[in-house]
Amino acid sequence: MIDDLHYQCDLLSVHADPAVRAAAAEIVTLGIQLSDAFVKAEATNSTLSAKIKALAAEIKRLKTQLKNAQRAQYGKKSEKSDTEKDSSSVGFDDGDPETDDSEEKPDNGSEPSEPEEVPNSGSGKNKKSYPPHLRREQREFEPTSDQLCDCGCGHREIGEEVRERLAYREAEIFIVEEIYYKKVCRNCGQFAQHPVPERPFDGSGFDTSIFIAVLIKKYADFLPLNRITEIFGRKGVHVHRSTLSRLMKKAKGALKWIYEALLADIKSSSKLHMDETHLGQMFPGLGKLKTCRVWALCRDDRRWKGNKPPAVAFRYTQTREGVHAEDMLSGFDGVLQVDAYGGYNRLTSTTRIGEPVVLAYCWAHVRRKFWEELQSNKGKTAGKLIDMIGKLYGIEKDLKGQAHIVRQATRLKESAPIVDQIFACLKDYAMKGAMKTKMGEAVSYALKLEDGLRVFLQDGRVEIDNNNVENTIRPIVPLRKASLFTGSTDGGETWAIIASLVGTCRLNDIDPHAYITWVFEKFTQKVPRSQYDKLLPWHFAEEVEINIRQ
Template sequence: RACTDGVVQAPAPARLIEGGLPTDALVAHVLVSKYADHCPLYRQSQIFARQGVMLDRSTLADWVGRAAQLLRPVHERLLAKLRGSGKLFADETTAPVLDPGRGRTKTGQLWAYARDDRPWGGTDPPAVAYVYAADRKAERPIAHLAGFGGVLQVDGYAGYRVFAERQGVRLAFCWAHVRRQFVDFAAKGASPVASEVLARIAALYRIESEIAGQSAEVRRRAREARSRPLLVALERFLRDKLALISQKSTLAEAIRYATSRWTGLTLFVEDGRIEMDSNTVERSIRPLALNRKNALFAGSDRGGEHWAVIASLVETCKLNGVGPQGYLADVIARIVDGIPQSRIDDLLPWAYPTIPGLKATARAA
């Protein structure tokens, strides 16, 4: 029977760029190239041009911005999940941002909040959430981690102490930062005190390597029996030596750095979930540093926010052994198709299947 109404065309599927050419997979490719492989948009534009595809950097930047806005609810949910954890790591790094009208960049901050309970057999998936802010004020982590009430493992930045006092949070400090205070002295061979401190810290780390992967309670008991006596002796050694040297010397500053944070430095003995250092979150800072080195700066404060949103999802994918390109393409498509807000947890990286090779790499990191 002949059609009476002519040819009927089904509506095209919804896309991130309505009426535009890019598929969700292409947008995901641009995001992964920029935030996982650290290839700036101008280089991507050049790569496309070599293949006969003319895509201006501004066009790619528009795609990135649209994707970041679309993915913002997933980022917010990721951060909310981290706020509900019993223990987190925190750190921050600079984020150069263009400052229109001044002819130069200004210095924003990317704050990183990470969770990795695998060293003690915890069941919560590893994750990291970055949040962009215009400055490094203590009010930033207070706002980012509102409602968090666990243990926060950090470096020596004083702003975290303000946060801890207001939030009632316990701070665990980082032995890697303490160790760095003494490394230069020992390398020059001019300080037997520094060499002795490093040897004693190394003994603590040897214990940690032996109990890695054990349950929190097993780790706690081992630390009480083996690490506690070493720490008591180390504190006595530091305070005795501090009394014998010039209080204005750099070595005295290094010793005071440790002794003034002693409660937080020894908290790991009481709680098997706590690590000796904050290297977990420092590893999460490295991709930001690579992106900063290659891209030089974000184009605006909004660009810094986009950076935080997409990098959070990419790095959390990597921590969980999930392929970021397939993940981002699928999440973008599902949000565009109208997935309900009640199913937002289905879009978190650990809800996706892992790739065996990536999983092994994530654990090794």
């Protein structure tokens, strides 16, 4: 239309009438201006359209982020597919230690058991028995005089009714006063006095039992020291928080070498799990908390009936650099199950001291990303992938407790084809789908880890996921809530050392109070440091079992 107008104006530009020629020239000028304005309007419209699309994508991203945050705090934690939920429990705990799910019981490798009923107080076939190790306090009651007849014939016992109830007596704080009498012979003057027994913490005004009580309350029950001082205060004993902190520092010094023996024993294994999480530390003058890290190194071979007991060791560091993982794993050259954190890649280097480590990645992390996509956008591909991963977990359920050779053979036969289907689906999506979306990120994440995700197929000792170690760092959640932060690097290291022993006790169903008491008793027997590996928690369990049999 504009071109036709210009053509007509060109014809009029040679018209005999000057007014017509001037009008034609003005029309051409206005047409050019109109054309320029139209081009500018189109450019502005394109810019605004691009901005609208970008804002819409940002709104969608923020809505998804908000929905995921709300689901993490208020929603269900399970990421299982419908087929998994319909079947019986697989026995895998898919919890994320970063979320507040501390009440969920970690999987300890044994079959799920029915919750233990509280025994009733009556008698009969429904009566349940209490644990046999509990002390029994018997109270006997005879019939009162007004219940007995007065015929004078006497009474004979025909039976009894026994009623039981669980009781509690609050811990007692008391003073131990030791008196060592000194004697001398009247004849020869020989002096005699009972020798003062060795104690782990000589020179302290606190009995070993106080050390143990504070240690268990802080590192097993997650009570901060200020609350423990309040508990003591209710008994009329006023102990400053800094005093209890010094006690724990002494306990750390005594237990450090057992921790080193524990770490060495763990690294003697051929397959381990590793993970890390955050813990805040207060630095004077910084004005805010610094995010430090807690690394967990775990051995748990119960699913394939390995011959080594489960154990966990923690390490506290200032940063998340991979060099800390490399240092903690010095001397280990087996299979390491981890998440996708890039800091672990240095362990696979051929320049590493010792053999390179084989990294096995976690299918639970892969499933979690597709589950988040499914919850946000209801994508069919995400649902399909979750169902296929669910089939892998179904196979693992049947393999629980089987020898590693059986697990390997079954996985190659049944799981490998499913894994091939999963990666074929992922690669197909990568060729056709939008890779800059949340779904695309999940697909890229899984494809990047393909080699490590296939390791469990070739080795029956390897688990399908890294949940074993994630369960061991669950206690850090109540620790962060109760204590908020650690006051110093030394405090973080103290936590790591003592929590390693307490966590290993938990994995082996050992009472940490009884174990720490046993360890301190062994210290008084002057056990050489070279034999501290004999003081690890499972040796305590063996000794207790021997004593019970005797």
